[in-house]
Amino acid sequence: MGNLKNAAIAFLAPLPSIFFHLSFLRHYRLGYSFSSPPPSDGLWGWCFHHPLLLANALFFANVDVLFWLIGVLLSNHWLIDPYWTVIPVMLIHYYASHPLAKADAARSAVAVVLTWVWSIRLTHNYFRRERWQFGAREDWRFNEMRTEYGRPWWWISFFAVYLSQQIFLIGICLPMYAIHSSDKPWNIWDVAATIGCITGIVVAYFADTQLYEFVSRNETLSKSGEPMVPNLDKGLWRYSRHPNYFGEQLWWWSLFLFAWSVGQGWMFVGPLVNTLCLAYVTVLVERRMMKKAYREDAYREYMKTTSVWIPWFKKTSEVPKAKSS
Template sequence: MTWDAFAVNLAASAGAALAVMLGAFAIALRMRVHRIVDVAWGLAFVAVALATWFLSAGHGDEVRRLAVTLATCVWGLRLAVHIARRARGHGEDPRYARMLARAPGSPAWYALRKVYLLQGALVWLVSLPVQAAAYLPRGVDVALVLGLAVWAVGVGFEAAGDHQLARFKSDPANRGRIMDRGLWAWTRHPNYFGDFLVWWGLYLTACATWQTAALTLVSPLVMTGLLVWGSGKRLLEAHMADRPGYAAYRARTSGFLPRPPRGDPDRAATR
């Protein structure tokens, strides 16, 4: 592990994430819609992965470098395209509208500090395993194979859940109904669970040495916290709490880790 080159990469990757977020901020000001930052989230990871791949040439194993770069780019691009399609034709995200309505001073500068720069910092932190793995001289090993396997399950789970939800929402007959089919019958958040697997998988690719395993452990832990207790599951469930049928769906469906659905408590009470 060439630690001096890795240190340079840390600075360059921070610059790559910042550049994407500042570009998104400029577009958002022009469009007057800040939900574009959700598209920039995936693209910022792609920018970090590509910058790392370029700078790590001659330092890390070629197979490992290429594997973690492609894995990150596939995940980030798929997520960015999915969110962009989902947001097409819609106005501001209610989360950002509520936050900016309470902003002290200029809403634009408040958004820059609390949304764009914060998310840029999180991209840098969460992507530490991708950066570290690219500088490991070790070739294909158990950590790389296992990590990519977990990543593949996560991407597949996330993509399948997003596809099922998109098809459900496209049917006018489902307007106002709760999606409780397919993967959504096993967990209330298959997309978030998929993300969880993706980043624990990418963390494993950096676990060829105990030093990189210890250094980058914070990354999947932070992503798990965001998905479960931060801006993911917690906020979405608060938004959905008053929807008709959601309480029963919540009672019978796992909140995160997939498992077979329980029996409907409302039906059981009438027997």
Template sequence: MANSTSNHSPAKNVVCTALAFLAPLPSIFFYHSFLRLYAGSADSLPPPWAAWCYHHPVLLANLLFFLNINVLFWALALLQSSNWLIDLYWTVIPVLALHYYRNHPAAEWEGRRSGLVVGLTWVWFVRMTHNYLRREKWQLGEREDWRINDMRKQYGTKFWWVSFFTVYVAQQAFLMAITMPFYVIHSNQKQLSFWDAVAAATCLAGVTIAYFADTQLYNFVGRNERLKKYGKALVPVLDEGLWRYSRHPNYFGEQLWWSGVGLFAWNLDYSWWFIGPLVNSVCLGIVTVLVEERMSKHDYRARAYKEYQETTSFWVPWFKTSLTGKQKKEI
């Protein structure tokens, strides 16, 4: 969730929507120029910069991320006094990375596997983007992620330059790492196997679980907003649906998705296929700790959430446990 609400005019929404579409264009135009140049140089040697781009696809992806996302998005954030754009691009960058690796001139891939991964990734993208937009009430640029907002308060006047490292450079490490299986999938022509079906099923299960978990959370937040509007007592904890069996079923679904993507890469015999799922686990682990700390700070839900923590599985959905006498006294 995000915070720092503001009065949001339709005109501002149009401007922010246009900005969201225009922001990645520099790297996209550069990449397409490289593709056209390389395709047109079949009878001659490509220029040195194009040859470098051909032989170093991963380094090129990171260079484009650094210049277009880290530098440009950071500059836009300084102009707008808000880092909202990077939150949206958590859903966009994996799709861009997938098609970047797929269309690179040095790529090698099995058509059916690649098509399957493309289709699954677009399903993931639609779910993630829909959840982001409905959470933001379909108003882009109105709110900054609460974790970034907390850092803004923590660093004060230093945040303008600290944010370059904490918000952008740090997220490059996460985003480029979790999308590495897309590079693996498009670096091997091994035929489809049983494990590709397992990987696809894992991805679908993850997307489905995350969708229902996020929908249940969205409805819960909306219900509390209505209760607050009418001056009624808020419901302290979401303890229904998937959230009855896991404190973070949406994160479990997201981890399941990236584990499925990792399985596609594992099936291609790359020893470092696990980088994507591992980095995603670290990222979600950090976010989970921050979310639970934030939930425990609200007086109206602190006691109820403590009991919820003691009786409900952390990530993997599982049956409720009973409180021991000691736990009851501590609560």
């Protein structure tokens, strides 16, 4: 019953912004034409002339405020996690459908398809990890902050969980806006962006699958009373401590190349901020890994020999040699 309730919440939660945008498009198509553009005043006129501001306003009202209220009522801010995989799809379709949108048809189509593939991959990984349950648990980082802040967490969560997500998501999705703000023809940078995006998706998929299989195997060993394997050091994880993070970063930086190809190089700030944030998360994850006594020594050795993000060959561990008698 709880899973069905949370599933209903997840499907209903984004409807206000979807209905608002559809109402705007309907109003525009019925009331205006390119020979008679909408006025600059009034709600619909503002929506017409400010697509990026409208995206932020809808995000603030529907995600920051509504999702936050749902999280406070449920005492669980799980809803933002699955929507990290959905909001970019919603944003790219919003930018593509806005009346002011203009884009090279090939660039737009490729970006839309790639965003859907990225979203399906990440959504599948999220629900596989959560055993196909809606709202079964909260992100461990939010849970730790809940414990750390105590009673004030109900209002701190608005800024820490939701408003911060708006900055990250709108920022890293800026190339989707750039793609639909220029009809500059397809070029070599678009080819590089496409190859990079596909590579990032593939790397992240295999890394997450290998991690899922490792965790599942350890859960089975734990239930049977057998010692668990202390560390994942196979497949892509042999060459990188966080190949899933590397694949995800490769996706976002490659998406930025689409913005570069239409002359919007300043949009590198989006993936840069995301990378800096992920660097901090990496530190938190590795500290958490070493809190478990059965894997602490193995993970320390793993850190000495294995690249953090970018897959690379193993380093030789500097083990002191025994002195000869």
